[in-house]
């Protein structure tokens with residue numbers, strides 16, 4: 001069973017085909033990878049899935065439902081959340097406040113209830129606070145919950161961004177270069193964390209990254225893009241042994 005299906009997905013910017021006729025399925029509860037050289041169209045695919053860009057042609061099916069060109073907030077509400085290549089946090093808020101504000105997206109009390117602080121509102125706030133603390137704990141950030149987000153080391157800011165994405169209760173988590181700027185130790189820790197998150201939250205994950213250790217180490221299925229088109233797809237082993245992929249992207253050891 002697939003949680004996400006891209007069917008003949010195409011995006012053009014003027015005369016440039018950033019994504020051309022891409023078919024790809026993301027299996028339920030799996031970790032999948034999207035790789036390819038710079039400018040291959042990877043982030044554009046994330047922007048199409050999340051509704052940031054309008055699809056030129058083709059369809060995006062999520063949990064059997066056509067979500068092509070739906071508004072981004074509706075797509076997020078239906079269960080797809082993401083992180084960004086350039087970290088996006090409330091940099092002047094604390095670590096805890098960053099996660100709590102994301103948790104509040106799930107609140108269902110109105111302005112009046114919030115002002116009067118009805119029992120329903122107070123109960124929900126307590127639950128959201130507990131949820132924020134649980135997420136910080138899982139992400140190894142609890143001890144730094146009172147730090148200003150901007151003062152966190154870079155690798156931890158990436159973790160915080162994932163915590164914020166998880167606060168929205170996704171069923172599909174899109175991670176855009178989660179290991180960018182991380183050293184090898186941090187990358188290994190991130191791999192373990194992503195695998196833990198997948199099983200703990202029962203998620204499907206789609207990752208873009210240039211760190212081949214991370215992609216080959218945790219993805220069950222990989223798609224390789226080149227100049228906007230699908231070059232190959234398969235298991236890590238199939239991708240590593242594919243002559244077209246080696247030539248276009250992985251290269252040969254000299």
Ligand SMILES: Nc1ncnc2c1ncn2[C@@H]1O[C@H](COP(=O)(O)OP(=O)(O)OP(=O)(O)O)[C@@H](O)[C@H]1O
Pocket residue numbers: 013016017018036037038039040041042043044045085
């Ligand atoms: N908003 C836009 N307007 C015009 N061209 C765009 C836009 N967004 C992306 N492109 C172009 O589409 C192509 C694919 O870009 P994209 O960012 O998806 O590549 P990528 O595979 O994510 O690259 P990288 O690994 O460098 O992040 C590039 O040629 C890029 O310049």
